[in-house]
Amino acid sequence: MEVPPHSTIPPPQASDADLEALRELLAAVGFTEERICERLGLKDIFEFQLKKPKNIEDAKIESALDVLIRLFVVSFGTDEALAERLLPAGSLDLLRRVGLLSKTRCAPAAMLYPVRGIYLASDKGMWGEDKDDPSGADLVFSAMTSHTGEYLSLMPPQPCDAFLELCGGTGVAAILAAHEGSRHAWTCDITERSTRFAEFNARLNRLTNVTALQGDLYEPVAGLTFDRIAAHPPYVPARKPLYLFRDGGADGEEIVRRVIEGVPDFLRPGGRFYLTGLVNERDGLRAEERVRRMLGESHAEFDVTLAFIRTMIPKEFCLLEVLKGRATSDEAETQEQVLQELGIERLIYCWLVVQRHATKREPFTTRRQAGPGIGWREIEWVVETESLWADAAQYQRVLESRLVPVPNVEFWVTERFSDNAWAPVSCTLRAGSPFKVEINGPQWLSDMARMCDGRSTVREILARLVEQRLIESAPPEQDFVRFLRPFATAGLFRLAAADVV
Numbered sequence: 112m113e114v115p116p117h118s119t120i121p122p123p124q125a126s127d128a129d130l131e132a133l134r135e136l137l138a139a140v141g142f143t144e145e146r147i148c149e150r151l152g153l154k155d156i157f158e159f160q161l162k163k164p165k166n167i168e169d170a171k172i173e174s175a176l177d178v179l180i181r182l183f184v185v186s187f188g189t190d191e192a193l194a195e196r197l198l199p200a201g202s203l204d205l206l207r208r209v210g211l212l213s214k215t216r217c218a219p220a221a222m223l224y225p226v227r228g229i230y231l232a233s234d235k236g237m238w239g240e241d242k243d244d245p246s247g248a249d250l251v252f253s254a255m256t257s258h259t260g261e262y263l264s265l266m267p268p269q270p271c272d273a274f275l276e277l278c279g280g281t282g283v284a285a286i287l288a289a290h291e292g293s294r295h296a297w298t299c300d301i302t303e304r305s306t307r308f309a310e311f312n313a314r315l316n317r318l319t320n321v322t323a324l325q326g327d328l329y330e331p332v333a334g335l336t337f338d339r340i341a342a343h344p345p346y347v348p349a350r351k352p353l354y355l356f357r358d359g360g361a362d363g364e365e366i367v368r369r370v371i372e373g374v375p376d377f378l379r380p381g382g383r384f385y386l387t388g389l390v391n392e393r394d395g396l397r398a399e400e401r402v403r404r405m406l407g408e409s410h411a412e413f414d415v416t417l418a419f420i421r422t423m424i425p426k427e428f429c430l431l432e433v434l435k436g437r438a439t440s441d442e443a444e445t446q447e448q449v450l451q452e453l454g455i456e457r458l459i460y461c462w463l464v465v466q467r468h469a470t471k472r473e474p475f476t477t478r479r480q481a482g483p484g485i486g487w488r489e490i491e492w493v494v495e496t497e498s499l500w501a502d503a504a505q506y507q508r509v510l511e512s513r514l515v516p517v518p519n520v521e522f523w524v525t526e527r528f529s530d531n532a533w534a535p536v537s538c539t540l541r542a543g544s545p546f547k548v549e550i551n552g553p554q555w556l557s558d559m560a561r562m563c564d565g566r567s568t569v570r571e572i573l574a575r576l577v578e579q580r581l582i583e584s585a586p587p588e589q590d591f592v593r594f595l596r597p598f599a600t601a602g603l604f605r606l607a608a609a610d611v612v
Contacts, residue, residue: 119247122307123210123221123232130314132205137230139199140175144225147180156226157260159184160253175199179223183211184255186235188218224255227263229290229316231255231281232308249302252356254283261420262343262387263287264486265462271338275299275377277328277370278344280356282309282321288339289318297322299331302355328366329373338382342370346389348428348458350449362453363389371405374465375412381469383494385462390417392457399478402463414466414474414501416494418481418546421460425450428458464494475501477600479546489545493600500596509592510570513607514563517542520603524557540603548601555581565607569595 125133136142144156151164164170168187172178175197181189194217195203206212211232213220223232234251253259266284270292276285279298286309289296298309298321309323324331345356348363359365367388374384390398399417403410423431428450429443438446450458462481468474475497481490499505520542526533538556541549558581562572570588577585586594598604 120220120234121210122251122304123311124307125209125311125314127314129205129209133209133315134317136199136202136205137179140179142176142179142225144227146176147184147225150176150180151184155260156224156255157257160256172197175202182206182217182219183221183223186219186222188213188216191217222253222255224253226254226259226283227287229283229286229312231283231286231312232315233281234304234308248353248355249304250354250356251280251302251305251308252354254281258387259283259343261462262341265385265387265464265490266339266341267487267491270294273297273335273337273339273379275332275335275337275340277340277342278356278366279309279323280305280343282312282323284341284343285309285321285323286312286316286318288341289313289321290316293320293339295320295322297324297332297335297337299324299326299328301325301327305356328369329377332377336377336379336382338379340374340378340382340384342384342386342388344370344386344388346460348389348446348450350446359389361449362391362455363458364391368405371402371465372407374467375406375409378465378467380467382467384465386465387462388460390459390461390463391453391455392459393454397478398457398459398461399476402465403476406465411474412468414468414494414497415476416464416466416479416490416497417459417477418462418479418485418490418493419459420462420481423458423460425455425458462490464490466494466498470502472502472504482544482547485545492545492602496602496605497600500592500600503589506589506592509595509606510588511568513565513568514572514595514599514604515565515607516560516563516604517544517602519543520560522557522560524554540598542601542603544602546602548603550598550601550603552598553582563604 148155153159153162167185172181172189172193178189178194178197181187207214211221211223219235221232222235231254233253268291272294274285274288274293274296276298279285279300282298285296285298300306303325306323306325313321344366346359346363346367347357348361349358350361352358378384390402392398399415402415406413425447429447432438433440433443477497479493520540522538522540524535525537527536535554537551538554539549539551559572559576562575573591576582
């Protein structure tokens with residue numbers, strides 16, 4: 112399939128006076144995420160794509176809020192006389208001047224919606240009445256999707272000094288970072304259309320600390336470094352590109368690889384890189400191991416944390432493409448063959464956090480399953496906990512700290528019948544939150560778990576295990592800390608609150 116022409120409907124643009132009038136209109140109508148979701152029966156705006164009400168295009172329009180929801184969220188036209196009657200005077204003229212409404216009829220030229228306290232405009236794309244939608248390769252896809260919700264839920268809201276978003280599209284992550292107090296945020300995209308949408312969105316939200324730049328990945332910010340880098344790059348495997356925002360080459364990693372490879376040149380010491388996208392497992396290598404290889408010669412300066420959201424074998428992925436209407440059966444069969452020839456065993460849709468060390472220490476590479484309710488807090492906890500236990504210089508502090516089990520952790524003791532008696536041979540600890548985890552250990556692990564009562568330090572627990580002859584000989588203290596590490600970093604035990612610095 113040939114790549115279609117670029118979109119022809121101009122991106123929105125407005126004078127400062129018209130932007131102020133637009134903000135006043137949205138406020139007067141009550142065009143907020145809370146009210147829109149209440150009207151549509153959604154938990155949050157990111158549910159709209161998957162859980163929008165049936166026959167929503169036929170919903171009765173009774174208020175100014177209903178008009179704006181139909182035009183800019185549902186992305187359908189409406190009766191102009193009705194819209195003029197319900198909206199404040201002059202509203203349709205204003206919406207046409209800024210490029211959000213069609214010049215010829217009462218139909219949207221773009222989408223407009225609130226996301227976590229900011230407003231974003233994007234192309235309609237594959238939404239609503241598709242007849243006049245800009246559907247070129249440079250389509251600026253809506254940020255009002257479950258995938259964007261997953262992307263944003265990975266990012267901590269704490270401000271930083273310098274924030275960079277790659278493959279920015281609407282500029283949603285950079286604009287949110289600036290809105291939440293970061294000193295300055297940059298958003299970069301290869302298309303002029305996305306850059307202009309991001310500029311409009313920054314201005315609409317009165318943010319002067321956002322810079323939108325056009326260029327290939329890091330190219331527009333060459334020479335700069337950042338505390339935080341975020342990317343939600345194109346990742347859908349596609350032999351022939353159709354949409355720049357979506358298609359990631361034959362294996363889906365064409366852009367993902369280049370984004371990760373650039374991290375060492377642009378991430379500051381102590382900084383973190385966040386990516387939501389697809390990483391493959393192939394040639395016997397797990398996804399997180401392949402990410403470490405992508406970091407190149409300086410990989411030992413970085414920690415890699417991967418939390419997988421969904422995993423698919425090539426056949427499953429290709430079947431989904433057919434079910435979504437994005438491929439015919441023949442195209443899916445060809446795509447599956449390509450993925451198999453590339454040696455791809457699984458496609459991992461995941462959250463990825465890469466942390467650059469602030470001081471010299473051993474790197475860690477870890478993997479978790481991102482279940483329901485998991486977000487940035489849980490991911491940050493993994494990174495912080497793994498960082499503590501990876502640093503040998505912190506072992507003395509760990510020895511003086513107290514361990515407590517996490518709520519609802521369980522253990523089982525396995526006993527074996529031998530020599531006419533039952534004897535314990537192993538112990539298994541398991542927890543369901545914040546991550547599902549199960550680890551096997553020696554039979555005395557159950558005794559140790561009972562000793563982790565929040566009153567005894569790690570050093571005292573080791574002494575009691577030796578004193579009660581539950582372990583045969585006293586190991587070096589640092590070896591005992593290393594033994595405890597996988598149990599603590601998996602979330603089975605934690606340091607008592609008073610011992611956390």
